[in-house]
Amino acid sequence: MLSSLPDAIAILLTVEGLLVLVMGTVLGIVLGAMPGIGSTVAVAMVLPFTLTMGQAPAILLLLAVYAGSVYGGSIAAILINTPGTPQSAATCLDGYPMAQRGEAGLALGWATIASVAGGLVSAVVLIFAAPQLAAFALEFGPIETFALILLGMTCIVSVSTGSVIKGLLAGMIGIFLSTVGGDPIIGEMRFTFGQWQLFAGFNLLAVVIGVFALSEVLMRASVTLSQTSELIDFKGIVLPKFAMWKGRLKNLGKSVLIGNLIGVLPGTGAATAAFISYAEGRRSSPNGSHYGTGEPDGIVSSEAANNAVTGGALVPTMALGIPGDAITAVMLATLTLHGITPGPKLVEDNPTLIAAIFTGFFVINLLLLPLGLILSRVAAPILRVREAYMMTAIVLLCAVGVYFVRGNPFDLLVMGAAGVIGFILRRQGFPMAPLVIGMVLGPTLEITLRQGLILTDGSFAAFFVGHPIALVLGMIAVVALLFPLIRHQLAARQSRESKV
Amino acid sequence: MVLLALFLVGGGLYAATFGQNYSSVDTAQSPVFFPRIVLTLWMGLALIALVQAIRTQSDAAPVASWLRLGLLLVAAVIYTNLIGREGFFLPSVAFAAISLPIFGIRNPVAVGLYAITVPGALVLFFNYLLSMPLPVSRFTHLF
């Protein structure tokens, strides 16, 4: 593939190639930054245009919009606490407290650095190690995936700001919501109470946008109107100084690695990576105890991981013809339309095209930095509108975004209900991130558990015998779950002893 | 109050799992096997949270104005319900006209201008520029 690099760069350096890369990235960042509008809707918006383009520009446009929107999602999450996608939910946890302290520019600076680093490393990994990583992905059967998702679930404890019990309860509500609709193995209906609208279940994005964005608007209506005209103190992205990087590079590297590896596994996704990385950062980072209070490391953990997933998800897509997530599935379908059969021979048969896609992906991630800086300068005055205009616009945009996810007006009802219930729960001190984790991971947890039980003829113990990866992941999950408890006990004992 | 309601909802849903008949004979592959585990944990956690809440007695942050909050809550719920039936444009205009004063914009010109141009721009952009129509009202297919 490396031998086709010159041809590939020639494709990128055409007017159309450059235009697609820059325009696509700008469009992705702008759309992703709008509350309520995420990658899915952004990709659906540009899809019709790709039908009339050539092979390479079509795929590059999709990739640019995808990567741009994942990065853009962090902007709304940090500035107004309204993530448009589940993968930005972990970014809110530290990004928004930083913005409230008046460090919005710096918080976005960290998000930008982490996103670019995550994206670039994943692009390099994609170019040099795609076949090896694809082989790794094949090692992950249903049982291994189950263990990984179980590990992901333990993140609920780490992201429960405030009460752990309430966090766990919110997590259970999230998992339960994901079970409504068709049973994944038998196909029979559960908790639909005869309503065909519920046959498809609750849409994840409708619930996420409801409990985060809509409930945030309600939260702001419940407090005294701010007398200051400026809603957010934001004048553009401030990149962190080199001195501030000290002690954070290890966390950055680890987060990129986690994002990359999880991205490679089909059916897990950016939200899973962001949460697992956040939990791992909280455990191992020297600044871990500040997580949740506006700690830059928390933003780095989440953003580096979720952007690294974009490159990771391309690995099985390009090396095996198996889509890593919903967006890469769209890319494969687009390739098919252009007469290219995705599959193990894809790289072999179309070396120039694939080289162009991979280098284009690298360039897109490179572009995130300057484009992010420029766009934030342009957007800063717009963000200084009065709260009333901003809040109303958020509700309208959320309605638009949720509607276009599945084209179903019922999802708007779900968003409205989720907004009100989310508002009530948040006032009671329930964290909402665990609910999102539950809803994201719930379906995979259930289907892999039951697939595993089919394969082992109903023996749960057999999950860990003969599945070393599952065993290791399971043990990490147990440790991750017990670690905070042990630390808590130790701290309590020490304080008691010091009193004596 | 909220915690008690949560506990009762969990219990109600758990009870609902017994109301349905499923063809599967295998416990682990029954459609309600996994939800029952989740709901059991739900009820247990809600009970613990309830006990904690009774013992510590902490109140949520006070609401500045129940009138403003209540109005917005009702408006948001009605708005999300109406889009499917009445289209995107008309309910959005109505919602903006209610929401802006709630957040302190008293100038009728500003409210009117915003309430018409913002939803209007969205409709123009999606329905006409992108051919990706938002729901339309029953009166006309144009918006």
Added chain:
Amino acid sequence: MTVKAFSGIVASAIIATSAGAEEGFPERPINLIAPFNAGGGTDLLLRGFAPHFAEAIGGDAFVSNMAGGSGTVAASALQGQRPDGYQLGYFSITVSTIQPQIKNVPYDVDSWTPICSVAASPTLLFTNADTPYMTAADVVEAANANPGELVYGSSGPGAMTHLTTVAAFAGLGIMDKLKHLPFQGSGPAVKELTSGTIQFFGDTEILMSRGDFRPLMVFNSERLETYPDVPTATEAGIAAPLNELYLWGGLFAPAGLEPAVTAKLEAACETAVASEGFQEFAANSGTVIKFRGAEEFDAFFRQQYEANGALIEAAGL
């Protein structure tokens, strides 16, 4: 003015407007509804079809998506709409004939005015190229020797992939000797086929060609040109009605559409399907085109609805 005269005027006015509607059809853009997400196979086929259809009918046509519930949400929503010809759904065999028989959805065989069929691809049963199973007989032997050892996958219960494997193994009489492992979509299932967790999968030729897979039989009336050595299901020993299975799809309007409007839509569909542009699009994307007119498609649809009952029963859905 008497009541009778008034009602007469009203009635004639209604007739006049509806007659006018037929004459001037289409007065506004026609909405082609894909019951799956943007960017999926069905959606892209419809997006390739829409411009040619718009040209043929002399109006405007756009594609919208309404995803969820294996396509049943879109079909359920369309079923309740006024049959004015401006909203058409592109439904596959599963959405229109399988799902309404296994789920309590508000539509059934009588809810539609079929307009035309557009595509129909035969399905194949296949295995990973490194498994030792060369023919259906090998599979029967292995399954009988070690019951419960072999696993077949599907993209979900009741999906086309599930029905293909059911048709194969029920037809061969070894249904209870194999395990069924459903996945969420074809992607994860194909991954497990590659890695060896499952041994068999069934889908159309285009999906099979994505991996290093070996076809065992094709559910077609005759052998495929591209795989002349692969036997048909009938040759592999599978009796009717399980021996032929096509992933077909076509345009449906809600029941009660004016015959004149149906005729217009049908004619436009025929022109669009035959158009050079769409033929080229189909060749590129590996779609097997199969046009049927409104009457023929209606009969075919009803016959399929009945026939697939046997498949549903065999699948235990």
